[in-house]
Amino acid sequence: MVEIGFGSGLNVPFYPATVKGIAAVEPADIGWKLARKRLAATEVPVERSGLDGQSLPFPDNSFDTALSTWTMCTIPDLDAALSELRRVLKPGGELHFVEHGLAPDEEVRRWQHRVEPMQKRLFGGCHLTRPIVDLLKNAGFTVRDLDEFYEEGAPKIMGADSLGVAVSP
Ligand SMILES: C[S@@+](CC[C@H](N)C(=O)[O-])C[C@H]1O[C@@H](n2cnc3c(N)ncnc32)[C@H](O)[C@@H]1O
Numbered sequence: 001m002v003e004i005g006f007g008s009g010l011n012v013p014f015y016p017a018t019v020k021g022i023a024a025v026e027p028a029d030i031g032w033k034l035a036r037k038r039l040a041a042t043e044v045p046v047e048r049s050g051l052d053g054q055s056l057p058f059p060d061n062s063f064d065t066a067l068s069t070w071t072m073c074t075i076p077d078l079d080a081a082l083s084e085l086r087r088v089l090k091p092g093g094e095l096h097f098v099e100h101g102l103a104p105d106e107e108v109r110r111w112q113h114r115v116e117p118m119q120k121r122l123f124g125g126c127h128l129t130r131p132i133v134d135l136l137k138n139a140g141f142t143v144r145d146l147d148e149f150y151e152e153g154a155p156k157i158m159g160a161d162s163l164g165v166a167v168s169p
Contacts, residue, residue, distance in 0.1 A: 001015075001020075001021070001022055001063060001065040001067060002022075002023045002024075002025065002049075002056070002058065002062075002063045002065075002085075002088060003023070003024050003025065003068070004053035004056075004066065004067075004071055004075075004081065004085070005025070005053065005068060005069070005070070005071025005072075005075070006022075006024035006025060006026035006031060006035070006046075006048075007026060007028075007031045007035075007071075008030075008031045008034035008035045008038075009035030009038040009039060009046070011067065011069060012035065012038040012039060012041075012044070012046065013041070013042065015042065019065075020044075020045075021045040021047070022044060022046040022047070023049035023050070023058065023063070024047065024048050024049060024050075025050035025052070026048065026050075027052060032048060053071070053075050053081040053084065054075060054076070054081050055080070055084065056084040056085075056087070056088050058088045059088070060087050061088070061089070061090045061091070062088050063088055063089055063090065063093060064089075064090055064093050064094070065089075065093060065094050065095075066085050066088075066089055066093070066094070066095040066096070067095070067096050068085075068095065068096075068099065069098050069099070070098065070099060070100060071099070072097070072099045072101070072130065072132055072135075073099065073100055073101065073126045073127050073128070073130060074123075074124060074125050074126050074127075076125060078130065078135060079135065079138075079139065082136065083139060085139075085168075086140055086141070086168050090168070091168060091169060092167065093167070093168045094168075095141065095165070095166040095168070096164075097132070097162070097163070097164060097165075097166060098161060098162070098163040099132045099161065100128075100158060100159060100160055100162075101127075101128075101129070101131060101132040101133075101160060102130060102131045102132075102160065103150075103156060103157065103160035104148060104160065105156075108156045108157060108160065109129070111156075111157050112128040112129050112157045112160075113129055115128060115157055116128045116129055119158075128157055128158065132162045133146065133148075133162050133164070136166045140169055141166035141167060141169075142167045142169070143164050143165070143166050144164065144165050144167060145164050145165050146162065146163070146164035147163045147164065148160075148161065148162050148163075149163075
């Protein structure tokens with residue numbers, strides 16, 4: 001499985017036993033330092049295999065599954081990253097995702113557009129207004145098992161989440 005935006009490995013304890021190995025793609029060295037304990041505690045082999053989701057160093061059709069959690073907000077050229085995921089996933093391969101993005105409500109969207117320029121500067125390029133599911137569909141994925149909700153405890157402008165599976169054709 002390939003995970004883009006591995007961060008500090010917060011997903012590591014939740015990898016199912018069926019996962020044979022993880023090719024982790026993460027530009028930030030600090031993430032790897034913070035992931036050390038989680039990596040030591042897992043049976044799943046995890047290898048830092050790439051630095052940029054926009055340009056994946058893997059051959060076409062090399063993975064059955066991909067994972068992205070709260071990463072699509074930050075990648076500068078998300079279309080490029082989705083196209084790369086399409087390329088490296090086998091036909092029928094699944095991208096499991098949970099991401100924040102454009103809210104379903106107009107009032108919240110208005111605030112997202114207002115705050116986004118500051119958000120990007122303060123939080124490493126994090127966008128608030130990306131329509132994640134539309135972007136996945138535009139990239140050619142079919143989206144299933146979709147759940148859209150506001151994250152409990154988060155401001156609505158930052159916590160409009162989409163959780164689901166995007167299937168590569
Ligand atoms: C909000 S964090 C989420 C980290 C992790 N997925 C999680 O759920 O805890 C976003 C991550 O995306 C990474 N990132 C930023 N640009 C990236 C890129 N071009 N390719 C891959 N990952 C990137 C950041 O370094 C950061 O670790």
